[in-house]
Amino acid sequence: MTNDLLEIKQLHGKRIIIDEKHFKNQSSNFIDKALITEKLRVGLMRSAKGKIIFISDEYREQAEFSLAAHYRFGGKILSLDGIDPRTGARTRYTQITFNLFNLEDSTLLWTNQYELNKAVTGLPMIYR
Numbered sequence: 415m416t417n418d419l420l421e422i423k424q425l426h427g428k429r430i431i432i433d434e435k436h437f438k439n440q441s442s443n444f445i446d447k448a449l450i451t452e453k454l455r456v457g458l459m460r461s462a463k464g465k466i467i468f469i470s471d472e473y474r475e476q477a478e479f480s481l482a483a484h485y486r487f488g489g490k491i492l493s494l495d496g497i498d499p500r501t502g503a504r505t506r507y508t509q510i511t512f513n514l515f516n517l518e519d520s521t522l523l524w525t526n527q528y529e530l531n532k533a534v535t536g537l538p539m540i541y542r
Contacts, residue, residue: 422524426465428485431469447491489512490510503533506531510530511528
C-alpha cells in the first residue's frame with residue numbers, strides 16, 4: 415500500500431488527513447476503526463519520509479493555526495459469515511477498502527482492497 419501511494423507524484427508535498435471519521439464499518443464484526451487508521455498513518459509516515467504531509471484532526475484545536483488538507487482517506491469494512499452445514503465450521507470473510515479522495519471535488523485519486531479470510535471454531539470472534 416505505501417509503495418503504491420509513494421509512486422503517485424501528485425501526493426508529494428500535499429497534506430492528507432487519515433482518521434476514522436470517513437471509514438464505515440458495515441461488517442458483522444466490531445472492528446476498531448481507529449486501530450486500522452493509526453496503523454495506516456504510522457506506516458505511511460515512516461515510508462513517506464517527509465514527501466507527504468499528514469494532518470491530524472485530533473490535534474487541530476491545539477494548533478496555533480490550521481492548514482487545509484488536500485486529500486483525505488476513507489473506506490469501508492464489509493464482511494460475510496458462513497457456516498459449513500456438514501462440519502459446523504464457521505468462516506468469516508472480511509474486506510477492507512481504502513479510498514484516497516480529493517477534498518475539493520471528491521474525485522478518487524487512489525483505491526485498494528484488502529481481504530481477510532478466517533476460519534472460526536467454537537464461539538464467534540470478537541475484535542476489541
